[in-house]
Amino acid sequence: xxxxxxxxxxxxxxxxxxxxxxxxxxxxxxxxxxxxxxxxxxxxxxxxxxxxxxxxxxxxxxxxxxxxxxxxxxxxxxxxxxxxxxxxxxxxxxxxxxxxxxxxxxxxxxxxxxxxxxxxxxxxxxxxxxxxxxxxxxxxxxxxxxxxxxxxxxxxxxxxxxxxxxxxxxxxxxxxxxxxxxxxxxxxxxxxxxxxxxxxxxxxxxxxxxxx
Numbered sequence: 001x002x003x004x005x006x007x008x009x010x011x012x013x014x015x016x017x018x019x020x021x022x023x024x025x026x027x028x029x030x031x032x033x034x035x036x037x038x039x040x041x042x043x044x045x046x047x048x049x050x051x052x053x054x055x056x057x058x059x060x061x062x063x064x065x066x067x068x069x070x071x072x073x074x075x076x077x078x079x080x081x082x083x084x085x086x087x088x089x090x091x092x093x094x095x096x097x098x099x100x101x102x103x104x105x106x107x108x109x110x111x112x113x114x115x116x117x118x119x120x121x122x123x124x125x126x127x128x129x130x131x132x133x134x135x136x137x138x139x140x141x142x143x144x145x146x147x148x149x150x151x152x153x154x155x156x157x158x159x160x161x162x163x164x165x166x167x168x169x170x171x172x173x174x175x176x177x178x179x180x181x182x183x184x185x186x187x188x189x190x191x192x193x194x195x196x197x198x199x200x201x202x203x204x205x206x207x208x209x210x211x212x
Contacts, residue, residue, distance in 0.1 A: 001025040002056035004043065006032045007202035008162070010066050010105060011053035012194055016155040017070055019190035021077040025055075029201065033209060066105075067097040070152035082152045089147065096146045096153040103132045104160050112167050126169055137175040144184065158185040162195065 003018070003025045005011035009032070018025055028037055035043045035050045047054045047064060055063045055072065063069050071093075074083035084090050108129040111117055117125075140146075146153045161182045164170050172179050185191045 001058055002028055004028050004030050004037075004046065004052050004054045004056075006030050006052045007198040007205055008159075008195075009052055010156070010159055012162075012198050013066060013152065013156040013159040014053050014055070014069050014073060015194040015198070016158070016190050017073045017082055017152050019193055020082055020150070020155070021073065021080045023073065023076060029205075031205065031208075066156065067094075067101055070097065070156060074152050081149055082155075084147065084151070092147060093151055093153055096151075097156060099132075099136075100153065100156050100160060103129070104136075104157075108132060109160055109163050109167070112169060113163065122169065130170075133170070133175050133178065137177045140181050141177040143177075144181075150188070154185060155191070158182060158191055 001024075003011070003014055005015065005027060006029065015027070030037060030043045030050075030052050032052075037043055044050050047062065049064075051064065053064075053066060053069055055069045057063060057072075063072055071083050074080065078085060084093055108125065111125045112122055145151065146157065161178060164172050186195065
């Protein structure tokens, strides 16, 4: 398998999930600005939208969309428990993957990370969408994971919440359950390994851009 990723982006959730299962993949870094791969080739020729992650399966299919890729990785190793096999629990997994992808990732975090978005628009986004974090903080109070055990939804949520380090407008002290949750997951072997590796790659990416 080939995983196309950018350091510390949402694609890191798939890296975490792969480490959880012990599965292997070729990690192919995509520069988020130039859309070039490490060998200089054009990622847009592989996926015209230029988004990560995408996953080239062993039989040559190209999969896109984070939630779909995460479930594909989990289903390759059903014994891992990364995706429930019970119908009701699988529906709950879908619920959380959708919530993270729409209510947090796209509705809240992407606009706040956009350097070109005017300050008044970011203030509007915060006012409209911080209720999502309040909801999640209440849900996770007294819970270790989103479901009854670690799943790909936790890998995705840990990845997204990690972005709060560079978004000072989000006061995480208002969400103690989320702080505790993220702190626990950062100690998990798969998460710690993925975050450590991608932090180094992200710093190298910044250095390349500054030198360009």
